[in-house]
Amino acid sequence: MAAACYASGASAENRAYFSFHKDPRLPECSAASVQSAVAGTLARAQVDYAGGRTITGITKIREMRYQANGVSPLARRYCRGTASLSDGSLRAVHYMVEENAGFVGVSWNVEACLGPLDKWRVYGAYCSTTRPR
Template identity: 35%
Template structure:
C-alpha cells in the first residue's frame, strides 16, 4: 500500500514538473519560433505575401497534462496582425515533444490562411 502511494506521489510530481517546463503562450521564444516558421512557410510554400507582423491578445485556451496522451500540451489563441491581410486568429499548441523527447515544439494555424486545411476547417485541430 505504501509503495503504491509513493509511486502515485512520484508520478504526479513528474507530471507537474513536465507541465512547468512548457513555455507559456506569451513566451518570447514561442512567439519567435512560430513567426519565423510562418515566414519560412510563406516564402517556400504559400507565396501569398502574408506574414505575421504582430501578435497580441494572447491567451491559454487549455492545458492538457497527464491525460490519455503521454505528451503535455498547452493550447493557445491570439490575434495576429498580418502584412497584406486583415488581422486574424492565430491558434497554436506548445507541446513537450522536442527533438528526441527533449525540449518543446510549437504547431500553429492562422484562421483563414490554411489553404491545404492541414489543421482542418478553421484550424479545428489546434483549438
C-alpha cells in the same frame, strides 16, 4: 543531465530541457520564445500558404486549455491570439505548444494555424489540430 542541455546563464524560458514531468513543463502562451516560434512557423511555410505574408506581432493572447497527464503523457498548451501580418491585416492565430516535440524529442515545439489562410486545411477544418478538443 539537464544541466548539459543549456549554458549557465541561459534563461529558463529559452533553454532546452528534459521535463520528466517536472514543472514547469511548457512556456506560457505569451512567452517571447513561443511568439517567435509561431512567427517562424509561418515564415517557413510555403509561400502559397500565406501569400508571402509573415507575422509581425501577436496580441490578445490567451490560453484556451492546458492538458497534461491525460490520454497522452505529453503536455500541451492550446493558445489563441490576434496576429498582425506584414500586409497590415489582422488574423486569428491558433497555436499549440507541445512538450518533447522539438528536434529528437528535446524541448517543446509549436504548431500554428491562421484559419482563413489555411486553404489546404493542413491543420484540419477551422484549425482543429491546433485547438483543444
